[in-house]
Amino acid sequence: MKITDIFKRQEKTFSFEFFPPKDEISAVDFGINVGRLMKLDPSFVTVTYGAGGSNQDRTFALVDYLQNKIGMPTAAHYTCVNASREKIAADMQELESIGIENLMLLRGDPPKGQTEFVVAENGFKYASELIEFVKEYFSFCRAGAFYVEKHVEAESAEADLQHLKKKVDAGAELLVSQLFFDNKKYFEFVDKARKIGINSRFIPGIIPITAYKQIERFTKMSGSSIPPELALALEEHQDDAKKSYQVGLDYTIKQCRELLENGAPGIHFYTLNKSRAAVDIFESLDTKKYFAEKEVI
Numbered sequence: 001m002k003i004t005d006i007f008k009r010q011e012k013t014f015s016f017e018f019f020p021p022k023d024e025i026s027a028v029d030f031g032i033n034v035g036r037l038m039k040l041d042p043s044f045v046t047v048t049y050g051a052g053g054s055n056q057d058r059t060f061a062l063v064d065y066l067q068n069k070i071g072m073p074t075a076a077h078y079t080c081v082n083a084s085r086e087k088i089a090a091d092m093q094e095l096e097s098i099g100i101e102n103l104m105l106l107r108g109d110p111p112k113g114q115t116e117f118v119v120a121e122n123g124f125k126y127a128s129e130l131i132e133f134v135k136e137y138f139s140f141c142r143a144g145a146f147y148v149e150k151h152v153e154a155e156s157a158e159a160d161l162q163h164l165k166k167k168v169d170a171g172a173e174l175l176v177s178q179l180f181f182d183n184k185k186y187f188e189f190v191d192k193a194r195k196i197g198i199n200s201r202f203i204p205g206i207i208p209i210t211a212y213k214q215i216e217r218f219t220k221m222s223g224s225s226i227p228p229e230l231a232l233a234l235e236e237h238q239d240d241a242k243k244s245y246q247v248g249l250d251y252t253i254k255q256c257r258e259l260l261e262n263g264a265p266g267i268h269f270y271t272l273n274k275s276r277a278a279v280d281i282f283e284s285l286d287t288k289k290y291f292a293e294k295e296v297i
């Protein structure tokens, strides 16, 4: 099922992001976690694509498994890195042949060892070009990324927003954010986007920080800032893993509630292939209330 069709029957959605497990042991662990997460009944799931297409086979195998064996609407992430138009077309045909209907289309980060994004021969420079190409030749539902606190390479927040408009005009049907922790920034961003005519679903991408030492990693990874009260609380309990976990979890539950109660169209949860935090958070949220199916008359 296309994610856009899910929106027709579910006003707000919740979804999980996974990455392909690295080896057999991680795959066993992953299977256990997916089993737990599926009990929460998410609206859809997505599977990341390694920089440079390094784990392309594993991404395709995993989307096939989740979509066709588990029966979960699944989006395959796909990037422009090292991808010519011919390769993209062949990959799209392969995804189509295994019944994938949803894609998260991205530019991609430079692969390890490279500092700048390099356009592949006969490839694309921006996600918007990839989205336009996929829209022209294929019938997938197309998602794109957005950045509440601007993409790291963008010259300004305004320029980034204008580029996002191009992405939507090119055919992005829904947008999922990079992780962020400050809801005020999300609401301000959505207001600005609406003012320049971007009328998309801006789905917040959420992750809990459950240890003080994760702060640096997460801020570096996303370019997002950490509200001082959260940083302070995590610092205070940095020697107590149980308390830190609870601080991070409580913050995320509050963050999700505030987003959902003030108009966010859902939550996309970065699971990091784990299940404990997601289960604790979504069991605490009233999922039946927030993510109820619309009544069909």
Ligand SMILES: Cc1cc2nc3c(=O)[nH]c(=O)nc-3n(C[C@H](O)[C@H](O)[C@H](O)COP(=O)(O)OP(=O)(O)OC[C@H]3O[C@@H](n4cnc5c(N)ncnc54)[C@H](O)[C@@H]3O)c2cc1C
Pocket: 047, 048, 049, 050, 051, 052, 077, 078, 079, 104, 105, 106, 107, 108, 109, 125, 126, 127, 128, 144, 145, 146, 151, 152, 153, 154, 155, 159, 160, 163, 164, 166, 167, 176, 177, 178, 179, 205
């Ligand atoms: C939800 C989500 C999922 C992700 N999944 C993956 C994944 O699976 N694999 C992976 O490798 N990476 C993934 N990423 C990371 C992503 O690839 C990087 O953040 C990448 O640096 C930017 O990708 P993008 O699609 O947002 O690029 P773009 O939208 O192309 O933007 C990249 C930069 O170019 C600028 N720009 C865009 N259009 C123009 C234009 N016309 N003129 C001038 N400048 C322009 C933008 O302002 C921005 O600074 C994901 C990110 C998010 C938020």
